[in-house]
Amino acid sequence: MVGCDDVPFAARTIPPLTTVRVPFYETGETAAYTVTLTALNSFSAAVALEVSGVPTGTTATFKDAAVTPTGQTQLRVATTAETPIGNHTLTITGKGGEKEHTVTVKLSVVCRDFTVKIKADPEKGPAPLAVQMGAVITRDGQELSAADFRLTWDFGDGTTSDQPNPQHTFNEPGNYAVELTVTDPCGKTKSAAVTIAVEG
Numbered sequence: 001m002v003g004c005d006d007v008p009f010a011a012r013t014i015p016p017l018t019t020v021r022v023p024f025y026e027t028g029e030t031a032a033y034t035v036t037l038t039a040l041n042s043f044s045a046a047v048a049l050e051v052s053g054v055p056t057g058t059t060a061t062f063k064d065a066a067v068t069p070t071g072q073t074q075l076r077v078a079t080t081a082e083t084p085i086g087n088h089t090l091t092i093t094g095k096g097g098e099k100e101h102t103v104t105v106k107l108s109v110v111c112r113d114f115t116v117k118i119k120a121d122p123e124k125g126p127a128p129l130a131v132q133m134g135a136v137i138t139r140d141g142q143e144l145s146a147a148d149f150r151l152t153w154d155f156g157d158g159t160t161s162d163q164p165n166p167q168h169t170f171n172e173p174g175n176y177a178v179e180l181t182v183t184d185p186c187g188k189t190k191s192a193a194v195t196i197a198v199e200g
Contacts, residue, residue, distance in 0.1 A: 010101070011037045011047075011094055013075075017106040020079050021113075028079035033105050035062070035092060039069035047096035051075060053089055055107070057082025060090065077107055085109050085186050111186035114139045118180050124197035130169045131196055135180055150183040156196075173200035 018031035037047055046066045054060045057080045064073040075092065088107040093100060119134040135151055137144045146164035153161040155168050156176035170176055176196040183189045 010040060011035060011069075011092075011103055013092065013103055013105050015105075017108060018077075019108040019110060020077075021110050028081065028083060028109075030079065031077040031107055033075040033077070034072055035067070035075055035103075036072040037067050037069040037094065043069055043097055045097040047094045049073065049075075050093050050095075052091045052093070055084050055088045055109070057084070058107075066096075075105075079109060083109050085111060111184055111188060112139055113188075114144065114182075114184060114190065116180060116182045116190040116192040118178065118192045118194045120178065120194050120196060123194065124199065126199045127173050128169050128171045129196070129198045130167060132165070132167050133178070133180075134165045135182065137182060148185065152181045152183075154179045154181075170196060170198045173198050 014034045014036070018033065020029040020031050035049065046068045048066045049062050049064075051060045051062070054077070059078045060075060062073050062075050067073050077090070086109060088109065090105050090107055091102055092105065093102045115138050117136040117138075119136055121132050122129070123131075133153065135146050137146055137149060151162055151164055153163070153166055153168075155161070155170075155178050157170060157172075159168070161168070176198065177193055178196055179191060179193045181189060181191045
């Protein structure tokens with residue numbers, strides 16, 4: 001909201017852009033914007049605030065739904081797993097004294113980071129060697145469900161799998177570089193590898 005000589009109030013928001021991270025389930029992070037209204041020409045009427053453009057799965061609330069300039073309030077935008085990934089534009093509208101002004105803020109939603117490891121039992125032994133594989137996917141020390149990701153196993157012997165915990169038999173002696181590639185719902189990819197030693 002930009003004021004000029006013939007308008008009764010002006011407003012601004014801080015920050016203009018906020019980035020939040022959302023998981024694949026449970027509650028995501030909350031963005032906070034400070035909305036400041038400034039009175040012009042001795043304006044003293046209450047200004048009602050509303051917000052539009054809020055993405056699906058997201059709740060936006062003002063600490064105070066109406067503010068008398070000069071004054072400020074906070075807009076809090078709470079995300080969930082259903083909030084779409086990407087950049088969103090929210091429009092804040094203020095109405096008061098028969099005047100209406102708008103300002104926009106940006107909400108950038110990204111996926112939380114994750115790590116990938118492979119568990120393999122056993123990692124060495126005589127041929128034919130049956131190995132139980134497992135994908136260990138964690139975020140902030142908490143193990144996540146592999147069902148929320150796309151997995152691709154390459155066993156290093158020309159065979160692959162898309163299962164979270166495949167069992168694979170190595171029939172010939174040799175060292176096999178097993179690689180696991182994991183893709184999250186945002187399209188972010190992480191990889192892990194382990195060497196399986198098959199003895200003759």
